[in-house]
Amino acid sequence: MREVFHEELDGITASLVEMTSLVASAMARATTALLDADLQLAEQVITGDATVDLLRDEIEERAFDVLTRQSPVATDARVIVTTLRIVADLERMGDLALHVAKVARRRYPGKAVPPELTGTLTEMGQVAQRIVAKAGSVVASRDTELASEIEADDDAMDHLHRQLFRVLLEKPWSHGMEAAIDITLCGRYYERYADHAVSVARRVIYLVTGEK
């Protein structure tokens, strides 16, 4: 019984890793769409979110099926419940990439990001990619060594988020209110995306070490 359980669990973990790749790619493309005002890419991310949601539904059904059909022991049940939480985080990360893409689309053919913030937003996109890649590794390998790295990356994201506000507040702003609103919202989307990736990693680490 436990052997079947672990086989099914391996399958579910593989799907979780796949879902992590999907939301990583979505945010990478959304960032390019935002910075380059690339409408086609933005549309790709927006329509592509349905694939993320489908994969979520599929993983949830499989996890639930294992949970109820196999009456797992407490430790194994905890793995399943954690899986369901990770799926929820990943689905939300897909939504946040979609929100970034929608900002790009709304401002097309204009650019949502003014020149003095291109650097900061580019870095936020890069940090997002670093964090989600590590979260994926943690899911795949349960490598808890990555934990401290991910916390440092999250600090970097928070730092960039504050820097965004500093540019908005400290210098005279000549790009109008719409750009200010877009930047404020995008800043929030990247920060939340990183938070969810950190949360994915923390959940796995909690499973392995029992420490929150």
Add this chain to the structure above:
Amino acid sequence: MREVFHEELDGITASLVEMTSLVASAMARATTALLDADLQLAEQVITGDATVDLLRDEIEERAFDVLTRQSPVATDARVIVTTLRIVADLERMGDLALHVAKVARRRYPGKAVPPELTGTLTEMGQVAQRIVAKAGSVVASRDTELASEIEADDDAMDHLHRQLFRVLLEKPWSHGMEAAIDITLCGRYYERYADHAVSVARRVIYLVTGEK
């Protein structure tokens, strides 16, 4: 066995209703703190969030305990998994109230909301209260009749959210960038708060009707 299960489930449902009241009260006080620049109230909400988190931990442990000790049948397991999801929504609603309170605290003794937006923010606070109250009723009574009302309230929230942006964009804005950022973020916090309350109601309705 199933009788014990249902007794424990009733206890968990009572705690969920209590948690809904806590996050409703948190957002009500955060709204007053925001509109009246009431620092004491803001601090209350900020420190009070720990109570919400404690209740979440307690409900999660109890739900998990029922799930693993009682090997529930599939329908009952689905109730537990749904409970865990509702708890996550409610915890996030508590966080969003905390974020609103933090905006109020950061701007104290100033007011974060300029006069021409006081009406809209007041209404957003009221709609938030209506939605969370109904979500609480749905949790307590499983009254699916409330479903359509909640969707209409959510539409009202989206309408107010757009109105907020219209004021920011259409009229000359004389309150500076900090106020614009605060309003943009608070708008997002109320909208997300309502989304999570709608999600709570939908999850219960899904349990009762099997329809998503």
